Amino acid sequence: MKKAEIKITVELDEKNVPENILWESTDSENKDQMVAKSMMLALWDHNYKNSMRIDLWTKDMPVDEMKRFFYETLQTMGDSFLRATGEKNIVEDLRDYCAHFADKMGINTKG
Known part of the structure; x- marks a missing residue:
């Protein structure tokens, strides 16, 4: 079975506000970290039949x-x-x- 990993790094200021959102994927040809200003991640929890979300944006978005x-x-x-x-x-x-x-x-x- 093939596996891929997506890594998201969020750099926070002293007030825990995102300053930078960086991401990378083991399945990408580009091995550098990519920069994002905003992200929305939604996951479906089959056991509880609901969605879980992470919505973040940098303070300079x-x-x-x-x-x-x-x-x-x-x-x-x-x-x-x-x-x-x-x-x-x-x-x-x-x-x-x-x-x-x-x-x-x-x-x-x-x-």
């Missing part, structure tokens, strides 16, 4: 980039949900909401 991050996360969640369930109709509804979200947040989705 720009608000406009956070809006874009949420928009793109919602879009890719739709992609994942479609692959996992085949529920095309509800994913189309999510895409409609994503367009509304982008419009309300002033996110340029062209180009």
Whole structure:
């Protein structure tokens, strides 16, 4: 069985606010640590039938980039949900909401 490991390192300031988020994967061709300004990690607990989440962002994450991050996360969640369930109709509804979200947040989705 093949195994891969993803390592996330969060550097905190004196008030425990994230300053840097670094990650690396043993399965990646790039062996350097990658830098991120924000992350969302969701895990499904089968025993308790609920999700566990870790949402972090650095104190210098720009608000406009956070809006874009949420928009793109919602879009890719739709992609994942479609692959996992085949529920095309509800994913189309999510895409409609994503367009509304982008419009309300002033996110340029062209180009």
